[in-house]
Amino acid sequence: MVAKYPAAFGIHSYVPYVLLGVGLLLILISILFRKKDNDDELKWKFKLPQFKTWKKRRTIAQFIVLGLVALHIILYSAGLITMKSICPGTLASVAIKGAFGVETIFWIFILVGTLFSGRFLCGWLCVFAPMQETADNLLRTTGNWSSEKKSLHPGFIYFFTFLFWGSIIFNIVMNIHFLTFSITDNGGDGNIKNIWGFITGIITLIPLLMLLAYLWGSRFFCRNVCPIGGLLRIYSKFGFLKVKIDQEKCTGCSSCTGQCQMNVNIDRYVKEGSASIKDGDCILCGDCIDSCPKKALKFGVIAG
Ligand code: SF4
Ligand code: SF4
Numbered sequence: 001m002v003a004k005y006p007a008a009f010g011i012h013s014y015v016p017y018v019l020l021g022v023g024l025l026l027i028l029i030s031i032l033f034r035k036k037d038n039d040d041e042l043k044w045k046f047k048l049p050q051f052k053t054w055k056k057r058r059t060i061a062q063f064i065v066l067g068l069v070a071l072h073i074i075l076y077s078a079g080l081i082t083m084k085s086i087c088p089g090t091l092a093s094v095a096i097k098g099a100f101g102v103e104t105i106f107w108i109f110i111l112v113g114t115l116f117s118g119r120f121l122c123g124w125l126c127v128f129a130p131m132q133e134t135a136d137n138l139l140r141t142t143g144n145w146s147s148e149k150k151s152l153h154p155g156f157i158y159f160f161t162f163l164f165w166g167s168i169i170f171n172i173v174m175n176i177h178f179l180t181f182s183i184t185d186n187g188g189d190g191n192i193k194n195i196w197g198f199i200t201g202i203i204t205l206i207p208l209l210m211l212l213a214y215l216w217g218s219r220f221f222c223r224n225v226c227p228i229g230g231l232l233r234i235y236s237k238f239g240f241l242k243v244k245i246d247q248e249k250c251t252g253c254s255s256c257t258g259q260c261q262m263n264v265n266i267d268r269y270v271k272e273g274s275a276s277i278k279d280g281d282c283i284l285c286g287d288c289i290d291s292c293p294k295k296a297l298k299f300g301v302i303a304g
Contacts, residue, residue, distance in 0.1 A: 019203055020199070053286075054285065054286025054287065054289055054290050055285075055286065055287060057286075058124055059130070059133070061124045062125075062129050062130035062133070065126075065127055065130075066130055069127055069198070070195060070198060072085070073194065073195050077194050077195065083101075083102055083183070084101070084103075085103070086102060086103040086106045088227070088228055090103050091103045091104065091107055091168070095168045095171065096167060096168060098172065098174075098175030098176075098179045098180065099180050099182070100180070101181065101182050110228075111232075114232050114235065114236050115235065115238065115239055116239055117239055117240070117284075118237070118239030118240075118282065118284050119229070119232050119233070119236045119239075119280075119283040119284060120283075121228075121232070122226075122283035123284045123285040126222075126228075128222075129222075131209055132209050132213070132218070132219050132220075132222070133218075133261075134206055134209075135206050135207075135209035135210040135213050136218045136261070138210055139210055139213055145213075145218075146214075146217065148217060149216065149217025149218060149263040150216045151216070151223055151263070152224045156224050156225070157223070157225060157226070157227075157230040158230055160225055160226070161227040161230030161231050163227070164228075164230075165227065165231060209221070218262075219262055219283075222261075223262060223263065229283075232280075233280035233281055234280060236280055236282070237278045241284060241300075242277060242278065242282075242299075242300060242302050243276060243284070243288060243289060243297050244297065244298055244299070244302060245266075245269060245275060245277065245296060245297060247270070247275075249296035250270055250292075250294060250296040251296075252270060252271075253293065253294075254266075254267050256289075256292050257288075259288060260287060261287060262281040262283055262285075263281065264281050264282050275302060284299070286299065
């Protein structure tokens with residue numbers, strides 16, 4: 001006879017609910033006790049949201065991606081879909097076994113797409129971007145943000161890039177006679193198995209990212225560690241989509257360089273008289289365009 005034990009329900013099971021509850025409570029308090037300076041503010045005004053800056057548009061895109069990832073996890077853990085994660089971790093974990101699937105198609109698409117659209121993925125679609133930018137925004141809100149960005153050793157990112165892609169290529173070569181492909185099941189076990197893991201992961205990451213951004217500046221991960229970014233930065237500068245510089249309007253105020261999350265020296269391109277920013281670190285976020293008081297910068301398609 002099999003002994004029956006009560007279901008395990010440790011303190012850790014409550015943590016996500018408590019954190020979520022505290023967050024919702026804080027939002028409710030801030031709405032109820034918001035500052036009311038005059039009567040006009042008390043009236044309910046309906047306004048369609050305006051997405052006039054690239055930062056706002058980018059934030060919407062990033063949170064849509066986060067929402068899609070969350071939806072995918074919910075559907076997967078409910079057994080409604082079998083397609084596993086397409087994140088770089090899954091790509092590496094299945095590719096080193098010689099198995100390929102939908103994640104391989106996705107990454108081939110991104111790697112080739114970078115030749116046309118530069119590092120659009122890094123600025124707009126990477127699931128890690130909203131966490132890093134939220135950490136950055138919190139530092140700005142608390143007055144702890146600095147435009148200074150320190151890099152670790154310049155070769156650091158290439159070390160991770162070589163390790164990541166090198167191990168994939170090495171294992172493909174070693175498994176060359178046993179490679180498999182399946183759209184629905186590539187043998188990966190999925191990185192995140194439940195939605196609470198995903199939510200608590202985000203909640204835990206943000207303070208860590210704040211610390212990294214405080215010490216080394218915005219987008220620490222993208223600039224120093226990410227093996228995807230490390231590969232894309234090698235050839236993204238040849239992409240057609242770029243930030244164009246109107247040299248006639250530019251006054252050389254350097255406001256754009258100060259706002260760049262990726263520490264791109266836009267001043268250099270301005271001084272060189274360049275028609276566009278051709279930099280492997282540019283993730284096409286658009287912050288420099290938002291910050292330019294002379295509207296001398298804009299997105300455009302430009303060859304070379
Ligand atoms: S150069 Fe402009 S678009 Fe490129 S990363 Fe810097 S701020 Fe973003
Ligand atoms: S913010 Fe605009 S005007 Fe100032 S240096 Fe940059 S491109 Fe030129």
